[in-house]
């Protein structure tokens with residue numbers, strides 16, 4: 001059975017993350033989770049999370065679900081690139097997204113969450129959509145919702161249609177032709193170590209010349225911004241009056257009044273253009289004349305990340321066939 005679910009920006013001012021409604025257990029408990037192609041754990045705020053660490057989040061209570069089963073002797077612990085993290089134990093239960101149900105999905109219940117999760121009341125957990133090799137459950141790694149659902153879908157795919165400051169969709173099992181224009185360009189995916197890793201064919205700043213290059217990076221719906229090689233972001237921000245790479249603010253900032261160019265990245269023989277407005281990410285603080293860029297350097301990361309700033313400029317197909325591929329289309 002195929003499905004479709006909303007991807008809702010959690011903040012009306014800037015797209016820091018997107019959440020999607022899911023139901024867990026019997027009777028169904030509804031939570032809003034961050035679908036994250038950059039990780040592979042499905043974890044939730046729960047009745048096992050200390051009250052001091054829960055601040056407005058909805059929680060999953062396995063003890064209130066007649067279909068919940070403890071996965072005895074299993075634990076998990078995850079650390080994300082931004083330093084946030086969580087850990088806990090594991091149940092299996094019925095898990096439904098947009099009409100797609102997996103019975104006996106591993107649901108990782110949090111017994112500890114870091115402050116950055118506690119402080120974000122709109123995110124009630126994550127649904128990892130990376131490859132299951134990245135799952136942190138010990139001693140037996142668990143399958144992602146997509147890996148469990150794949151065999152029941154018409155086609156082993158899910159698509160991301162994220163939008164700028166608007167609600168988008170994740171579709172499971174089918175490709176909705178009304179959501180994109182032109183053709184979808186499919187690229188090979190490197191599945192080791194478990195991210196949706198692909199190679200972009202180059203970039204252009206604004207209406208400038210296209211620079212052929214091989215930029216290896218991951219498509220990560222769980223990361224707000226896009227992080228690219230220093231030479232790429234230096235040439236971009238060099239075109240913006242007053243832009244500086246600020247140690248104080250931790251990245252490229254610029255006068256909010258400055259005009260920004262768009263940014264184009266190659267996908268095989270095709271390309272995707274990120275509008276300037278997407279790269280004018282947010283004021284440093286409410287009302288500040290200083291703005292933070294949506295394009296930042298990956299030099300200290302060791303990996304290039306095509307986060308939401310890039311993904312929301314495209315219709316993206318995550319094709320879980322063998323071998324997996326990733327598809328990009330304009331929209």
Ligand SMILES: C[C@H]1CC[C@H](NC(=O)Cn2ccnc2)CC1
Nearest residue numbers: 036080081082083084222223301
């Ligand atoms: C410097 C970048 C900062 C942002 C990092 N992304 C993440 O940590 C994604 N994520 C998942 C759960 N919470 C956050 C990637 C590195």
